[in-house]
Amino acid sequence: MVYRNPVHPTALIIGSGFSGLGAAIAFQKEKIDYLILEKKNDVGGTWRDNTYPGCACDIPSHLYSYSFEQKSDWSKLWPPQAEIQQYLQDVAKKYRLHQKIRYGQEVEEARWDDQTLQWRVRTKNGQEYVSQYLISGAGALHIPSIPDFKGLGDFQGAKFHSAEWNHDVDLTGKRVAVIGTGASAIQIVPAIVDKVAELKLFQRTPAWVMPWSNWNVPSSVQWSFAHVPGLQYTFRELLFWGHELFIGYPMTKHPDLLKVAERLGRWNIRRSIDDPELRRKLTPKYSVGCKRILKGGKKPGANYYGALALPKSDVVVENIDRFTENGIITSDGVFHEVDVVVFATGFHVTDSYRYVKIFGQNHEDLGARFDAQGVAAHRGVMFADVPNLFMLMGPNSGLGHNSMVTMIESQIKFVVKAIKAVDQRGERALFPTWGAQNAYNDEVQEKLGHTVWSTGGCSSWYYDERGKNPVLWSGTVWRYVQAMRKLRLNEFILFGQSSKER
Numbered sequence: 001m002v003y004r005n006p007v008h009p010t011a012l013i014i015g016s017g018f019s020g021l022g023a024a025i026a027f028q029k030e031k032i033d034y035l036i037l038e039k040k041n042d043v044g045g046t047w048r049d050n051t052y053p054g055c056a057c058d059i060p061s062h063l064y065s066y067s068f069e070q071k072s073d074w075s076k077l078w079p080p081q082a083e084i085q086q087y088l089q090d091v092a093k094k095y096r097l098h099q100k101i102r103y104g105q106e107v108e109e110a111r112w113d114d115q116t117l118q119w120r121v122r123t124k125n126g127q128e129y130v131s132q133y134l135i136s137g138a139g140a141l142h143i144p145s146i147p148d149f150k151g152l153g154d155f156q157g158a159k160f161h162s163a164e165w166n167h168d169v170d171l172t173g174k175r176v177a178v179i180g181t182g183a184s185a186i187q188i189v190p191a192i193v194d195k196v197a198e199l200k201l202f203q204r205t206p207a208w209v210m211p212w213s214n215w216n217v218p219s220s221v222q223w224s225f226a227h228v229p230g231l232q233y234t235f236r237e238l239l240f241w242g243h244e245l246f247i248g249y250p251m252t253k254h255p256d257l258l259k260v261a262e263r264l265g266r267w268n269i270r271r272s273i274d275d276p277e278l279r280r281k282l283t284p285k286y287s288v289g290c291k292r293i294l295k296g297g298k299k300p301g302a303n304y305y306g307a308l309a310l311p312k313s314d315v316v317v318e319n320i321d322r323f324t325e326n327g328i329i330t331s332d333g334v335f336h337e338v339d340v341v342v343f344a345t346g347f348h349v350t351d352s353y354r355y356v357k358i359f360g361q362n363h364e365d366l367g368a369r370f371d372a373q374g375v376a377a378h379r380g381v382m383f384a385d386v387p388n389l390f391m392l393m394g395p396n397s398g399l400g401h402n403s404m405v406t407m408i409e410s411q412i413k414f415v416v417k418a419i420k421a422v423d424q425r426g427e428r429a430l431f432p433t434w435g436a437q438n439a440y441n442d443e444v445q446e447k448l449g450h451t452v453w454s455t456g457g458c459s460s461w462y463y464d465e466r467g468k469n470p471v472l473w474s475g476t477v478w479r480y481v482q483a484m485r486k487l488r489l490n491e492f493i494l495f496g497q498s499s500k501e502r
């Protein structure tokens with residue numbers, strides 16, 4: 001392919017979700033010249049792509065939003081996807097980010113040039129960009145995973161992934177199969193059950209589901225958030241510390257404390273479902289928190305268990321053997337005739353770190369390194385021997401209990417500190433030492449060994465084929481934020497000024 005004349009900002013940002021927009025705003029403030037490359041035609045990332053019925057955030061938006069851009073009039077404590085997407089569009093407009101976003105630019109490959117000490121970034125449609133810094137805000141949950149079921153191609157009905165919802169398909173009166181029981185399925189099932197003629201939920205592993213109901217935020221409270229100084233900040237802090245103390249601390253330090261949540265989960269099943277067989281099917285055999293804790297309650301048609309208790313619903317626990325042209329055959333030989341199949345089967349998470357082909361110093365392929373050694377980063381954002389690359393929401397910086405936006409903001413501050421450190425020393429680049437990266441990862445992995453994700457007795461997408469968790473942070477968000485507050489220069493090699501040693 002012939003590439004068009006390269007564009008040269010100081011920093012290139014990939015993606016315009018919470019990470020990319022947040023980085024852009026920080027760069028704007030610091031007068032760091034930047035461009036955002038966005039594969040689609042709008043901002044929003046996950047909140048643009050996931051439009052399935054019932055889609056909402058399961059972390060309250062007063063917390064799941066930028067600390068510097070608080071919105072006082074969220075309609076609900078857990079607002080729907082459209083409201084979060086609107087919030088991100090409003091933020092992009094307010095900070096005039098659109099003029100700095102190149103839409104329809106899907107980054108394919110980024111190569112560090114050892115001679116010029118710059119990134120050469122190529123997009124799928126033939127544009128080249130050259131920059132000193134590269135910041136990936138591509139996220140970890142954006143490559144839909146559809147299992148390679150036998151006979152899938154034979155199925156003649158509509159089929160789509162939860163993150164690629166086909167709104168042209170009217171589910172009214174249809175027999176619908178939903179495959180999966182994660183955070184997406186649990187929101188989809190109650191949102192569609194009233195419409196469909198039959199709902200078959202194909203469950204491999206039941207989820208722990210806590211009693212829950214979403215609250216509308218009264219206009220008086222919205223008004224107070226807007227007009228009473230410090231009120232919304234205090235509410236946000238309460239939400240943050242509530243998630244840290246009641247979920248994050250037990251998950252990471254004292255999984256035994258989660259027994260209380262387990263009792264709550266069992267009670268939620270008992271109060272919602274009368275049929276003992278259905279109760280048995282839906283009761284997990286692993287500890288609460290080992291997989292993401294989900295929220296849903298009793299009311300039919302509005303909540304997960306309520307929807308599954310309806311006569312038109314069926315929870316199928318036998319494995320899927322194969323698809324036919326009009327249905328699914330399970331391992332017990334039973335044929336389930338359906339019109340539509342929804343894959344709520346999650347994402348390629350560890351693959352997301354390889355989403356852009358990255359070549360660091362001496363043309364080293366970062367993906368090949370991950371294949372050979374496993375996925376690992378320094379402090380969740382940088383990689384030894386890969387200069388000036390920052391991966392927001394990178395390896396071991398995911399969460400199972402609190403707002404990712406807080407993690408992202410602390411990573412962005414870290415990126416700015418790194419860029420300033422390079423600049424102030426008259427250098428051109430930095431990367432972490434292998435010693436620092438290895439020591440950091442040894443500690444994270446050691447700590448992860450004591451968390452519920454490791455001791456809870458489940459299998460989850462947090463773990464790779466090596467049995468290592470390259471996805472989650474090992475402690476509370478507070479701990480991460482503290483650790484990221486300072487850029488410890490002895491953990492990095494800075495270079496590029498002249499012929500300084502590397």
Ligand code: N01
Nearest residue numbers: 056057058147180181182183184185204205292344345346
């Ligand atoms: O995906 P998942 P998700 N045959 O990977 C099943 C975020 N999120 O889209 O548990 C049969 O959790 C699989 O079974 P098992 C959030 O971070 C946030 O629901 O592996 N089933 C599982 O039940 C979340 O954690 C919100 O045995 C198969 C399901 O598919 C993440 O996105 C809302 C299968 C996949 O669950 C992903 O959630 C929604 C197979 N071959 C999502 N393969 C918020 O509110 C997989 N499954 C913020």
